[in-house]
Each structure stands twice: as structure tokens, then as C-alpha cells.
Amino acid sequence: MKIETIDSTPYNDQKPGTSGLRKKVKVFQQRHYLENFVQSVFDCLDDCNGKTLVLGGDGRYFNRQAIQIIIKIAAANGFSCLIIGQSGLLSTPAASHIIRKNQAYGGLILSASHNPGGADEDFGIKYNISNGGPAPENYTDAVFKHSQTITQYKLADIPDVDLETIADVQLENLQIRIIDPVSDYAELMASIFDFELLKNSLSSGKISLVFDAMHAITGPYAKRILEDILGAKAGSVINGTPLEDFGGGHPDPNLVYAKELAELMFSDHAPTFGAASDGDGDRNMIVGANFFVTPSDSLAILAANATLIPAYKNGLSGVARSMPTSQAVDRVASALNLPCFETPTGWKFFGNLLDADKITLCGEESFGTGSNHVREKDGLWAVLFWLNLIAKKEQSVAEIVQEHWQKFGRDIYSRHDYDAVDSTIANGIFDHLRALLPTLEGQSFGEYTVSYADEFSYTDSIDGSVSSQQGMRIGFANGSRMVFRLSGTGTVGATLRIYIERFEPDASKHGQDAQQALAQLIELAEQFCQVKQLTGRVAPTVIT
Numbered sequence: 001m002k003i004e005t006i007d008s009t010p011y012n013d014q015k016p017g018t019s020g021l022r023k024k025v026k027v028f029q030q031r032h033y034l035e036n037f038v039q040s041v042f043d044c045l046d047d048c049n050g051k052t053l054v055l056g057g058d059g060r061y062f063n064r065q066a067i068q069i070i071i072k073i074a075a076a077n078g079f080s081c082l083i084i085g086q087s088g089l090l091s092t093p094a095a096s097h098i099i100r101k102n103q104a105y106g107g108l109i110l111s112a113s114h115n116p117g118g119a120d121e122d123f124g125i126k127y128n129i130s131n132g133g134p135a136p137e138n139y140t141d142a143v144f145k146h147s148q149t150i151t152q153y154k155l156a157d158i159p160d161v162d163l164e165t166i167a168d169v170q171l172e173n174l175q176i177r178i179i180d181p182v183s184d185y186a187e188l189m190a191s192i193f194d195f196e197l198l199k200n201s202l203s204s205g206k207i208s209l210v211f212d213a214m215h216a217i218t219g220p221y222a223k224r225i226l227e228d229i230l231g232a233k234a235g236s237v238i239n240g241t242p243l244e245d246f247g248g249g250h251p252d253p254n255l256v257y258a259k260e261l262a263e264l265m266f267s268d269h270a271p272t273f274g275a276a277s278d279g280d281g282d283r284n285m286i287v288g289a290n291f292f293v294t295p296s297d298s299l300a301i302l303a304a305n306a307t308l309i310p311a312y313k314n315g316l317s318g319v320a321r322s323m324p325t326s327q328a329v330d331r332v333a334s335a336l337n338l339p340c341f342e343t344p345t346g347w348k349f350f351g352n353l354l355d356a357d358k359i360t361l362c363g364e365e366s367f368g369t370g371s372n373h374v375r376e377k378d379g380l381w382a383v384l385f386w387l388n389l390i391a392k393k394e395q396s397v398a399e400i401v402q403e404h405w406q407k408f409g410r411d412i413y414s415r416h417d418y419d420a421v422d423s424t425i426a427n428g429i430f431d432h433l434r435a436l437l438p439t440l441e442g443q444s445f446g447e448y449t450v451s452y453a454d455e456f457s458y459t460d461s462i463d464g465s466v467s468s469q470q471g472m473r474i475g476f477a478n479g480s481r482m483v484f485r486l487s488g489t490g491t492v493g494a495t496l497r498i499y500i501e502r503f504e505p506d507a508s509k510h511g512q513d514a515q516q517a518l519a520q521l522i523e524l525a526e527q528f529c530q531v532k533q534l535t536g537r538v539a540p541t542v543i544t
């Protein structure tokens with residue numbers, strides 16, 4: 001195989017964020033941009049020679065071209081086996097599973113998750129390590145550093161690979177395996193959940209469901225598993241064909257962007273169960289007939305009921321949530337006497353805890369839930385978990401949630417996002433908050449007395465690594481909390497996220513609307529950060 005060395009010049013903006021490097025497609029299409037980053041990833045690995053690499057993406061615009069380029073760079077860097085999803089497709093959780101199942105050295109996942117796709121939209125790339133999870137920060141920092149000085153990359157002189165045909169192809173000493181992206185993952189799901197029970201409930205119509213794949217990666221996975229294997233009515237999966245631009249939509253499963261599903265679920269002909277997933281299949285939104293499940297509650301409910309699921313019947317070793325996720329799961333952990341960890345935002349922080357079996361389940365408020373079956377959050381897994389619970393408990397989604405609140409109390413929760421804020425204003429807000437925090441402790445604002453105010457810093461209990469500046473938190477004596485963070489996944493300006501929660505033990509007040517119940521805290525958050533005043537906005541871009 002002829003290997004060329006191509007001279008290049010470095011870019012200074014290849015810093016991976018919360019989940020890999022995300023930029024506009026046009027940025028990735030700049031000369032040598034993708035090549036530099038991929039070569040930097042490989043240069044920062046010990047030795048790629050003779051190793052296996054998994055490759056696939058969410059099918060967005062530029063996915064196929066990027067895969068052909070990466071194949072040539074990977075071949076030139078000595079990998080001996082590339083496992084690639086047919087048509088270049090792999091959901092993020094499926095990629096994680098395939099890395100683990102094949103004991104691959106790692107994988108490159110091409111996705112910008114929930115960000116829109118298309119020639120003028122976003123693209124992304126992320127390296128996952130041999131445990132199937134996102135590379136830790138010390139590695140992504142090293143890649144960023146290297147990318148700023150890189151002067152050349154290697155390219156194998158081989159023809160483009162046929163990505164459409166499932167086959168094993170040998171190119172001299174390189175094996176290229178084009179695999180069915182769904183079958184291994186479907187098998188894994190069957191090993192976790194009670195598929196017999198699910199088949200009975202779904203094929204008989206006892207449980208009716210609609211799954212919105214949002215024209216993204218989970219279409220083929222959901223059709224195979226929910227319709228073909230479990231017998232849900234044909235058409236239960238909507239928007240099921242992955243499109244390069246997600247049909248012009250925003251593949252983020254929330255009530256704003258999954259509009260078609262939201263309208264159906266809040267109508268008088270709603271099915272028992274509704275769900276949606278995002279661009280790369282790791283997020284989930286769960287909705288019952290006329291009932292929305294907050295992701296933080298979902299995590300707590302899965303933890304509380306886990307022993308009803310075959311794979312978790314012997315109980316959990318522990319649970320974890322990202323810092324801004326509500327404290328609902330903490331209450332379950334304390335009732336079950338389980339360790340509960342609080343990590344910074346981003347799935348990479350769960351990896352060590354899962355590997356060390358300190359936790360079995362984990363999740364984030366941003367529609368992410370998962371377990372030790374892979375090292376990514378997993379949208380369809382959460383959907384199957386809920387379906388399995390509904391079938392087993394013979395209760396509706398609303399009944400399951402309300403019963404949970406009665407037992408543990410309700411952590412009323414909401415997140416307000418201000419997108420595309422001018423970066424100077426956003427930085428000013430955080431400088432101001434950083435100065436304000438030390439003055440707040442002990443101060444009272446109406447019924448809210450500040451019991452702590454700090455900037456979250458995390459020390460990994462397994463490898464001792466420290467991640468600082470992970471968001472500002474203000475906790476109140478009555479258990480309420482607010483958190484301010486800047487997004488690490490946005491590609492335009494800064495996205496300011498404000499997370500607000502209040503604990504309500506009184507069951508007679510559990511039916512409240514979250515925005516109303518949190519109104520005072522929302523006002524207080526504005527008083528502290530002044531985002532509306534400084535940006536002239538009247539409302540958040542998205543409320544979840």
C-alpha cells in the first residue's frame with residue numbers, strides 16, 4: 001500500500017468540547033481541516049499498528065466523504081482492521097457497543113448529535129477509547145495541543161471503499177468490514193430486556209406507541225427492534241429514514257423540536273407511549289398520553305424500578321448524575337442505600353465509574369440516560385426500559401411517575417437556554433457571577449436562603465484527575481438549587497444554560513406546572529446573571 005505524507009498547516013480552533021469537535025460543515029471542509037484533526041487523534045494514541053478501529057456516523061451531510069478520508073488516513077497510520085457501519089451509519093450507542101464487542105482499539109464517531117445538519121449546518125467528530133466511551137479530557141487536551149503544531153498527515157493511496165455493501169474486503173494488510181449497523185445492537189437489547197413480554201404487549205396492541213426518529217440515525221434501529229422484532233404496528237416509527245439534513249429539522253428530542261410527536265401525545269388520540277431520539281441516537285425523550293417525563297425524573301424512576309428489568313434484577317452497584325441534573329435520583333439512591341455520584345456535564349465523566357463498577361445507571365438532564373451495557377448514553381435503551389416497565393407494572397406513564405413522586409417527593413425542574421449569545425456578553429456574565437458567588441452564602445431572597453454558592457470542580461475518584469470550572473451552583477436551605485453553565489457543544493456564539501429546581505414533598509402540589517412553580521427562582525436567577533437585561537432578550541430560546 002503506497003503511503004503519502006502530505007504537508008499541512010495547523011488550525012488553532014480544533015479544541016474538542018463537551019462531546020468531540022463540532023464545527024460548521026464549511027469549517028470541516030477547509031483544506032486539510034478534517035485530515036489534521038484525525039492525524040492528531042492518531043498521533044496522540046500509543047500505537048495504531050495492527051489495531052482495530054470502528055467507524056461510523058449519524059448520516060448527516062459530509063458523513064460519507066469524511067468516512068472515505070478517514071479510511072485512507074487510518075490505513076496509512078497502520079490500523080489493520082476497520083469496522084464500518086453500512087452506508088457509514090452507526091448510532092453513537094451502537095458504535096460504543098461495537099468497539100466493546102470487537103475489543104477494538106477505539107472508534108471515530110461522526111456526529112454533531114442534536115445540532116442541525118446540512119451544507120450550512122454542523123458536523124462533528126469524536127474519538128472513543130477501547131472501553132467504548134468518549135476519550136477523557138487529558139487525551140482530548142493532548143489532541144488539541146498537537147493539532148496546533150501539526151505539519152503533515154499520512155494518506156494511503158487506495159480507492160474509495162464501497163460503503164453500501166455488507167462485506168469483508170482485504171486490501172493488502174488492511175481488512176475492511178462493512179457491517180449491518182443494527183444487528184449487534186438489537187442482540188444486545190434482547191439480552192437486557194424482557195423481549196417476550198414486550199412482544200406480547202406490543203404485538204397485541206396492549207401498549208400502543210409512536211417513536212419519532214426525527215429523520216436521524218435511530219430510524220433503522222427503531223424500525224428493526226420495535227416494529228420487526230417486537231411487533232409494534234407498522235408505522236409506529238415516524239420520520240424513520242435518516243436524511244443528511246434531518247428533513248430541515250433540529251434533531252433534538254424535546255417538545256419544541258419533536259413537534260409532530262408532541263402534538264399527538266397531547267391530543268385525545270394519544271397512544272400509550274411516545275418517544276423520540278436525537279441525531280446520533282444517544283438521547284431520549286419519554287412522553288405518556290398527555291404527560292411529559294422530565295429526564296431527571298426518568299433517571300430516578302429507572303433507578304427505582306431497575307430490578308424489574310432482567311439485566312438489572314440483582315440490583316444496581318450505584319448511580320450517577322451530571323451536576324445540573326436534578327437531585328431526584330439522589331433520593332432513590334439514599335432510599336436504596338446506593339452510592340450516588342455527581343459528575344460534570346458530559347458522558348465522558350461516567351466512564352471510569354462504570355468501568356470500576358461503582359455505578360450501573362447514570363444520566364443527565366439533557367435527555368441522556370444509560371447503563372453499564374455501553375459507555376455512551378443510549379436513546380433506544382431508555383425507550384425499551386420504559387416499555388418494559390409499562391408492560392411489567394401494567395401502569396401508564398403518568399401513573400408510574402405520579403406514584404414515584406408520592407413515594408420520593410417531586411423535584412420540580414426546568415432548564416432555560418439562551419442560544420447564540422454574544423461571547424463577550426456571556427463571558428461578562430460569568431465573570432460577574434464568579435465575583436458574586438462568595439458574597440451570597442447566608443443571604444436570603446424571600447423564602448430562599450443561600451446555603452452554598454460555588455463553582456463546581458470534580459475530582460475523579462478513580463484516576464484522581466481534576467476538572468474545574470464546571471458550572472456555577474447556588475444551593476438554598478430548602479433544597480432548591482440553580483446552576484449556570486456555558487454550553488460546550490454550541491457552534492455559534494455562546495449558549496447560556498440556567499438550570500432550576502425546587503423540591504416539593506407535598507403530593508397535593510405535585511400537579512403544578514413547572515414554570516409556575518419555579519417562577520420565583522427563575523426571577524432570582526435573572527437577578528443574579530442578568531442575561532435578559534444584558535442581551536435584550538425577553539425569553540429563553542428553549543425551555544425544557
Ligand code: G1P
Nearest residue numbers: 018019346347364366487488489
Ligand atoms: C450538552 C448537554 C450535555 C450532553 C452534551 C452531549 O452539552 O448539556 O448534558 O452531555 O450536550 O450530548 P452542553 O452543550 O451543555 O455542553
Ligand code: ZN
Nearest residue numbers: 113114280282
Ligand atoms: Zn446525541
